[in-house]
Amino acid sequence: MTHSLEAAENSINLNRFVIEPVSRVEGHGKVTLLVDDNNQVQQCRLHIAEFRGFERFIQGRPYWEIPILVQRLCGICPVSHHIAAGKAIDMISGVTELTETAYKLRLLLHYGQTLQSHALHFFHLCSPDLLFGFESDITSRNIIGVIEKYPELAMQGVKLRKYGQEVIRVICGKRIHGTGCIPGGMNKPLSYEDKNYLLADIEQIIAWAECAVKTARDCYLANEPFHKNFAGLRSNYLSLVGADGELDLYHGKLRLKDSSGNLLFDQQDYCDYQNLIQEEVKSWTYMKFPFIKAMGKESGWYRTGPLARINNCDYIPTPLAEIARQEFVAYGGKEPVHSTLAYHWARMIEVLFSAEKIKQLLGDPMITGKELIVQGKRRSEGIGVVEAPRGTLFHHYQVGEDDLITKANLIVATTHNNTALNESIRTVCSEQINGREISEAVLNNIEVAIRAYDPCLSCATHAIGKMPLKVEMRRLQSGELISQLSKDSDGTLR
């Protein structure tokens, strides 16, 4: 992999463009471009302010408090952090195996979370680009435009998300800041009433999830030659898989495939992650660049998330999602599917998988069991890993004798995908932007590439008045403003 656009050979007299913040993603990031007078991009970087501060913030807190506290990392995937932290705290509590009911409740919670997060991302954030075109009229390229033109589809997305939120609510007691995972298990059983409440709609949810797969697939295939290469990369893929190589988002061992689909490692214990993964620091961004230590940073970077998971697993253990996976794999042929935009297709396969898993779990008599907690012998360290909606999520804690957290390390999906995100937008610059006059529509191509990864730039701080979009073109040395385009938080373009 070349990184030719990571640093311009000579930045003198290049024009600087800034996309800040990147829109329709979670949190705050920016893209900077250095462009020569012929509108050829010479440097392109995605800069992200990650939440390293959170690791410091939770030091000194009691370990049993962590699954609750980490929900405040993110407004979209708090449950993923809750469960990953819960698994780590299980280990600290000396618990290696939950009761059957507690385990199944955690699965139900996790698949509810995945369903709602994926539905939100696809329907709310990405479908406008896919349905209307990457450079279509900005006044319609949003969820309200989708609702106007495709009301039934849009409402299916809204209701899929709503259903996932309801799964979370009945298990955790509240939509947010609820409690489910506690050391060694879960804190309350699922009532028969709540089980039946969720069962009442599950067939409709599965039917809508099937429609979602079809929509994502059809959007992709409708302009396949363009979509296949858009922001395209050949990469390695990292994910958890189950003991039989099946797709499992809650638990498993690490599998890494190369760009040809060959296994580079398999069934690796995630507790050994520090020997497998190293993180590189670069001066121009807060977010690190993880890579497989044994492969080195040039060839050891990888992608995580839905594309990685569907490429990596041997099968999906639910019937409809497995059929969808087989079609996806057949499209890729002998190799993994590398197209960045195929993330959306893979993501909707996981929506279908999540819906089917929810049905399976609700039909299991053990889901309403009452045995919820086991105890073990306290340890000083715990590692919890799950496949969060955006990719493999690592939570690692060390605890002192006083039960207070002494050290925390989190690696989130967006961090894993950092190199890929940067490479994807550089590909877009080379293939879609070079030689063109810069405009909002042209720059949206970069954001389309970023959105495919569903990055969680995590802040959940959203006080009114923030989040403008501003693009400036300046002379690099003098700072002279050549032109600018800005969008206020009230939508006014200036």
Add this chain to the structure above:
Amino acid sequence: MEKTCRPALNLFTWGNPSRGDDAIGPALHQFIEEFIAQSALENIQLIEDFQLQPEHVCDITDNACIVFIDARYQGARALQIEPVSAEKELSYTTHALSPGALMAIYAKTQNKPCPPAFLLSVRGYSFELGAPLSEQAQENMALAAHFLKELLSCQNPLQLLQQWVHSPEDKADA
């Protein structure tokens, strides 16, 4: 009997309790929840979330008056109440929706006119991770709590909200 005759109120609060004054929304949520319980108030729906999302249109009940409650990052006033109209917002940049965008989705999806809606925003000053509520924000919240007590207890919340919209300085001084 009188309590159930008054128009329904749907209150939406949101924010992150671990980010300084972004906790204004969750803190007011807790205050409202306790006040509703203490006063045995009815016909009030209180919804808390991290962010406004499209599915919140499903929470809006018929004939309700909607109040969105959040921290405000800018502005001179400690407490501000403004009407919210359905706006086909162009500028949303994260997963989160603005109140106006949510009302636009309501109008498009529910085939009903939008109910009266207002944004009650409380000025915050510090939104750093791990920071507590600032002293100034706590003072502003006390004003908000005073207003909310009146709003939750009165027989005509719509009229009260409209009065505040039209004469906020006078009300704040009072």
